[in-house]
Amino acid sequence: MRALSRRLPGARVWIHSERRQAALYLLILLLPLPVAVYCIGLGRYAISPEEVVRALLDFALGRHDASAGPDIAYNLVTRVRLPRIAAAMLIGANLAVTGATFQGIFRNPLVDSNILGVTSGAGFGAALMLLLVGDALEVQVSSFFFGLIAVMLAYFVSRLYHSAPLLVLTLVGILIGSFFSSLTSLLKYVADPLDTLPAITYWLMGGLTDVTLDDIPALAAISLLGMVVLWGVRWRLNVLSMGDNEALALGLNPARLKLLIIVCSTLMTAMAVSVGGVIGWVGLVIPHAARTLVGPDHQRLIPATMALGAVFLLLIDTMSRTLLPAEVPLGVFTGVVGVPLLLVILRVNRTGWR
Amino acid sequence: MTLLEARSVSYSYIPQQTVLSNVSLTVPDRSVIYLLGHNGCGKTTLLEILSGIRPPQAGTVRLNGHDLYHIPSARRAQRVGLVPQMHLPVFAYTVRDVVMMGRTPHLRLFGTPGTHDRAIVDAAIEQVGLAALCNRPYTELSGGERQLTLIARGLAQQTEVLLLDEPAAHLDPRNQHRVLETVSQLAGQNVSFVISSHNPNSALLYAHHVVVMKAGRIVADGRPAEVLTESVLSAAYEMPVEVIYSEKNAARAIMPRRANGG
Numbered sequence: 001m002r003a004l005s006r007r008l009p010g011a012r013v014w015i016h017s018e019r020r021q022a023a024l025y026l027l028i029l030l031l032p033l034p035v036a037v038y039c040i041g042l043g044r045y046a047i048s049p050e051e052v053v054r055a056l057l058d059f060a061l062g063r064h065d066a067s068a069g070p071d072i073a074y075n076l077v078t079r080v081r082l083p084r085i086a087a088a089m090l091i092g093a094n095l096a097v098t099g100a101t102f103q104g105i106f107r108n109p110l111v112d113s114n115i116l117g118v119t120s121g122a123g124f125g126a127a128l129m130l131l132l133v134g135d136a137l138e139v140q141v142s143s144f145f146f147g148l149i150a151v152m153l154a155y156f157v158s159r160l161y162h163s164a165p166l167l168v169l170t171l172v173g174i175l176i177g178s179f180f181s182s183l184t185s186l187l188k189y190v191a192d193p194l195d196t197l198p199a200i201t202y203w204l205m206g207g208l209t210d211v212t213l214d215d216i217p218a219l220a221a222i223s224l225l226g227m228v229v230l231w232g233v234r235w236r237l238n239v240l241s242m243g244d245n246e247a248l249a250l251g252l253n254p255a256r257l258k259l260l261i262i263v264c265s266t267l268m269t270a271m272a273v274s275v276g277g278v279i280g281w282v283g284l285v286i287p288h289a290a291r292t293l294v295g296p297d298h299q300r301l302i303p304a305t306m307a308l309g310a311v312f313l314l315l316i317d318t319m320s321r322t323l324l325p326a327e328v329p330l331g332v333f334t335g336v337v338g339v340p341l342l343l344v345i346l347r348v349n350r351t352g353w354r
Numbered sequence: 355m356t357l358l359e360a361r362s363v364s365y366s367y368i369p370q371q372t373v374l375s376n377v378s379l380t381v382p383d384r385s386v387i388y389l390l391g392h393n394g395c396g397k398t399t400l401l402e403i404l405s406g407i408r409p410p411q412a413g414t415v416r417l418n419g420h421d422l423y424h425i426p427s428a429r430r431a432q433r434v435g436l437v438p439q440m441h442l443p444v445f446a447y448t449v450r451d452v453v454m455m456g457r458t459p460h461l462r463l464f465g466t467p468g469t470h471d472r473a474i475v476d477a478a479i480e481q482v483g484l485a486a487l488c489n490r491p492y493t494e495l496s497g498g499e500r501q502l503t504l505i506a507r508g509l510a511q512q513t514e515v516l517l518l519d520e521p522a523a524h525l526d527p528r529n530q531h532r533v534l535e536t537v538s539q540l541a542g543q544n545v546s547f548v549i550s551s552h553n554p555n556s557a558l559l560y561a562h563h564v565v566v567m568k569a570g571r572i573v574a575d576g577r578p579a580e581v582l583t584e585s586v587l588s589a590a591y592e593m594p595v596e597v598i599y600s601e602k603n604a605a606r607a608i609m610p611r612r613a614n615g616g
Contacts, residue, residue: 233464235458238455242443246438246455248427249406249431249435249438250455250459251427251430252427253427295446297447297448299466
């Protein structure tokens with residue numbers, strides 16, 4: 001924020017008061033709600049925000065009268081768009097907040113939750129099931145399972161080396177990720193080019209087209225559980241980001257705390273990938289954007305990252321389903337929008353880390 | 355009364371390359387102990403062992419008679435604090451954020467600092483004279499200001515023993531004086547300090563007790579007047595050192611002696 005105010009002199013006055021910083025923070029936290037209402041209304045069949053709110057309230061309070069005849073707006077909002085929008089927001093919040101926590105514990109602003117190979121593992125699991133079975137549920141379960149396997153492999157293999165645990169874990173994570181990417185390439189090579197190969201390729205680019213209401217409970221449960229834990233350790237993340245020796249001297253147990261955070265973040269990432277496929281850039285771009293707006297203190301950074309991640313992926317998903325006549329995979333748009341955004345943020349936010 | 359005690363402590367990072375060998379040190383309450391010695395003689399390692407973050411490979415460390423390494427880490431950090439040498443964190447926390455981290459051992463598992471902690475932190479920032487900078491990013495400060503921030507964090511931790519690793523290395527004379535006066539004042543109020551330093555003159559002024567180390571061993575140990583002599587210091591630093599007396603101020607100063615007598 002301070003860097004932003006330096007770039008934009010007009011912003012200086014506005015930003016410097018603590019009360020206004022608090023107002024900005026509150027605004028960020030509330031942002032997902034209006035954006036969600038707005039985005040639900042967008043699409044081939046446009047629905048006004050009032051109608052969206054009415055349909056959502058009817059749905060939430062269970063007061064919809066089905067006998068009154070078909071209600072297109074209600075059905076479209078609750079059956080088609082709500083699951084997809086909820087999934088986009090949960091996955092966006094998941095990927096963004098795990099990115100922020102990984103950057104904190106690895107003390108490296110250039111990592112995200114993919115660093116331990118979870119995405120590649122999950123991608124392989126999904127490709128395998130698409131090749132063998134092709135059923136949505138099995139694809140999800142297998143991708144979740146292989147995401148976890150990849151991280152556990154990274155963790156236990158890194159334990160075999162007895163030096164610089166964090167560096168080794170990161171290196172081994174990258175290697176395990178590459179290993180699973182190669183296996184995925186092998187699957188693509190043997191896949192039927194007319195049938196399974198497009199399915200695998202499309203899945204690996206990420207997308208929420210096939211999300212239904214049934215996907216939401218598991219995704220929501222794991223996401224909320226993870227978010228509560230990460231929110232709980234928000235203060236300790238500050239201390240952890242100062243390094244192990246300092247965390248130890250300040251009475252924390254860095255090894256145990258990091259393990260908890262890694263397990264939590266991995267579960268959240270694997271869950272997100274199993275529902276939405278491989279969606280890059282959210283975990284890298286959003287924490288940086290949030291740090292620019294609310295500062296590096298994880299007490300505000302964690303909630304702000306969740307809110308901004310939810311908004312970002314929701315907007316991207318809305319673009320991908322409304323901008324062009326045919327749907328564009330999510331992973332394409334997160335990169336197309338995310339990379340320029342990151343470049344701008346890095347330009348504005350020159351100080352902060354080196 | 356003995357507060358913290360290391361008995362026959364040894365440590366090596368690489369086998370056969372001993373950093374500390376058979377070091378014993380007693381920290382009484384309300385005392386200021388200076389650790390002097392050449393670069394790499396093991397001062398930082400000894401401070402880390404005394405702080406409870408680096409278990410010794412031989413020997414014991416006791417806090418009020420209890421094995422320091424058997425005390426739960428948060429409880430230990432409420433009683434023993436370590437102010438490390440200056441470093442640069444990755445993220446641009448403000449001075450207040452960094453000092454607030456000193457309150458960590460006093461917080462509950464998922465807790466965050468409250469009003470009480472904020473008051474303690476503000477007082478600590480005031481004590482080192484950083485009030486004007488408290489909302490500035492730590493990463494944008496000068497070396498000395500960063501060092502003062504870490505010292506304030508140590509004060510905010512409110513421990514019985516505070517271990518300072520070269521606290522004055524980057525400070526100007528005024529700030530050195532300010533920090534060490536604060537140390538003296540707190541030593542009168544039930545806090546003990548162990549300070550590693552490369553400045554024997556500051557030990558003359560502020561230490562109750564001086565420990566001189568050389569290559570991982572303690573070579574002299576006692577009251578400043580007994581230990582800070584030409585022979586001890588010349589041997590410890592392997593260079594000629596002169597102690598100058600000023601009868602006018604009843605003061606002494608320690609100077610390196612040049613080979614040509616200059």
